[in-house]
Amino acid sequence: MLPLLVILFIVSYGILTMLVFEQGQTIESQRSLIREMLKDSTQLAALKGKLARDDSKRLHDKASAQADHKDADSGNPGAGAKGSDKETKRPGRSAHSLKEAPGKEAPGKPSADVEDVRRSTRAI
Secondary structure: OHHHHHHHHHHHHHHHHHHHHHHHHHHHHHHHHHHHHHHHHHHHHHHHHHHHHHHHHHHHHHHHHHHHHHHHHOOOOOOOHHHHHHHHHHHHHHHHHHHHOOOOOOOOOOHHHHHHHHOOOOOO
8 A cells, every 4th residue: 555655646746846837937928928018018108108298299389380370460559468468378278278178189098097107117
């Protein structure tokens, strides 16, 4: 009976060793996949940030161009200082309202997504 138990113990120990080895390989492959996903996520966040800056700059440039155009058109001597202030404020407000509204190019982002973009977890 003792030799059968020794053989059974050796077989079970071999199976346990294979299990530990396979788990180690699985954990390493998952770790590498997580690193790749983190790298992709970082690149995507940088791209989204660049696009957002470009869009805001374009809207700002467009608003300032409209303001310059309005100032050139409103060259009446009868218009007071308050009238010219209102003309320069209007394009800024319209650009601001366009910025807040979901753009025609891309839908608006939920606030939860903005928090995820700002979070940067490096430790794995």
